Amino acid sequence: MSERKKSTAKTVSESPLEELSRPPADETSQVKAPAKRAVKKASQATGEEKAKKSVKKSVKKSPPEEKAPAKKTTKKAPRKKKPSLKSGFVSLVGRPNVGKSTLLNAFLGQKVAIVSDKPQTTRNQILGVKTCEKGQIVFLDNPGIHRPLHRLNHEMMDQVYAALEDCDLILFLVDVTEEWGKGDDFSLEVLRRYKQPKFLIINKLDKVNKSRALPLIAKFAQMGIFQEIFPLSAQRGDNLELLEAKIYDYLPEGPLFYPSDTVTVLKRKFVISETVREKILWYTREEVPYGVAVMVNTVEKREGMLYLQADILVERDNHRKIIIGRRGSLLARIGKEAREEMESMTGQKIYLELRVKVEERWRDSDGILAALSQQMGEDE
Numbered sequence: 001m002s003e004r005k006k007s008t009a010k011t012v013s014e015s016p017l018e019e020l021s022r023p024p025a026d027e028t029s030q031v032k033a034p035a036k037r038a039v040k041k042a043s044q045a046t047g048e049e050k051a052k053k054s055v056k057k058s059v060k061k062s063p064p065e066e067k068a069p070a071k072k073t074t075k076k077a078p079r080k081k082k083p084s085l086k087s088g089f090v091s092l093v094g095r096p097n098v099g100k101s102t103l104l105n106a107f108l109g110q111k112v113a114i115v116s117d118k119p120q121t122t123r124n125q126i127l128g129v130k131t132c133e134k135g136q137i138v139f140l141d142n143p144g145i146h147r148p149l150h151r152l153n154h155e156m157m158d159q160v161y162a163a164l165e166d167c168d169l170i171l172f173l174v175d176v177t178e179e180w181g182k183g184d185d186f187s188l189e190v191l192r193r194y195k196q197p198k199f200l201i202i203n204k205l206d207k208v209n210k211s212r213a214l215p216l217i218a219k220f221a222q223m224g225i226f227q228e229i230f231p232l233s234a235q236r237g238d239n240l241e242l243l244e245a246k247i248y249d250y251l252p253e254g255p256l257f258y259p260s261d262t263v264t265v266l267k268r269k270f271v272i273s274e275t276v277r278e279k280i281l282w283y284t285r286e287e288v289p290y291g292v293a294v295m296v297n298t299v300e301k302r303e304g305m306l307y308l309q310a311d312i313l314v315e316r317d318n319h320r321k322i323i324i325g326r327r328g329s330l331l332a333r334i335g336k337e338a339r340e341e342m343e344s345m346t347g348q349k350i351y352l353e354l355r356v357k358v359e360e361r362w363r364d365s366d367g368i369l370a371a372l373s374q375q376m377g378e379d380e
């Protein structure tokens with residue numbers, strides 16, 4: 001958490017994948033999600049932006065010809081006060097696989113976080129910014145709340161706790177199709193420790209008859225933990241306008257944290273790594289997805305195209321064989337889909353070279369975890 005607070009913001013206005021088209025030289029200037037308080041202090045530029053806008057508006061409102069000669073007896077018409085901007089940090093939390101990243105992408109109207117049907121898809125906090133005339137919401141998508149067994153998972157949970165601590169509002173997601181279990185009780189216990197207002201999002205409503213949400217709504221309403229309850233489908237993107245309006249009701253007044261066209265702040269290597277990992281998650285199952293990491297070694301311009309080389313780390317040799325597939329067929333498919341996605345985002349020709357390496361117990365290896373987190377930008 002303290003690391004997050006120290007960081008300074010370089011914002012990325014376009015899709016994170018479009019960052020790939022930038023020369024690798026400015027890679028070190030990419031940053032991770034800045035901390036709320038640090039950003040609050042560093043929001044001078046956006047304050048200026050706001051000030052300029054309000055000047056423009058006031059000029060428009062009172063053109064010279066409208067200036068009536070002042071009559072002593074006439075009372076001044078009360079000036080309409082411009083509503084103040086609101087802004088704040090909103091954490092998306094819940095059990096793995098409930099649809100947090102899908103909801104983030106739906107809010108932003110573009111893919112920023114990877115999504116898969118395997119639990120623990122998100123391993124690092126992803127920041128998404130949405131700005132409108134009312135102000136700015138900074139969403140923090142987080143790993144799912146789970147019992148950590150490896151160092152990797154402890155780090156994931158630390159990010160969840162940090163996000164809960166440092167936000168203005170918590171969106172707690174549940175999957176309407178899942179039975180309530182011990183893990184859910186644990187998540188609620190975690191939530192109770194935090195004082196901020198909380199909304200319950202009952203997700204995946206498209207998968208069931210709407211009446212299925214009613215007992216859940218009644219159950220949660222009784223608990224008194226949540227200020228608002230929203231049943232919705234993040235995949236269909238319905239009910240989001242209503243939810244956004246409610247979020248603004250709970251945010252404090254304040255300046256924009258980021259320039260208004262910012263969508264996210266992600267490092268290029270991290271985006272490449274996540275794109276490849278997502279395809280692996282799509283095509284593998286059981287323990288394989290949990291034990292996979294992608295380390296990007298090279299990002300270079302070569303003969304008019306972008307050359308990328310990455311290692312896929314697995315914990316066991318049989319996992320390596322699964323990912324490579326019969327005569328390399330699965331690895332080729334993973335590579336092709338990841339490359340095509342990055343090409344369509346950047347509009348640039350990409351050569352992607354993937355290798356699969358066995359690194360036993362990498363999930364508990366300080367060195368590998370540090371190298372992976374450097375891809376995210378934490379150590380720079």
Ligand SMILES: Nc1nc2c(ncn2[C@@H]2O[C@H](COP(=O)(O)OP(=O)(O)OP(=O)(O)O)[C@@H](O)[C@H]2O)c(=O)[nH]1
Nearest residue numbers: 096097098099100101102116120121122144234235
């Ligand atoms: N039918 C349906 N599926 C959804 C909805 N939202 C998410 N999903 C699916 O649920 C799965 C998990 O979605 P994610 O967004 O990756 O879930 P998450 O909560 O971010 O998961 P972790 O990162 O593992 O914690 C994916 O297969 C999504 O397509 C929804 O509203 N309806």
Ligand SMILES: [Mg+2]
Nearest residue numbers: 100101121122
């Ligand atoms: Mg996720």
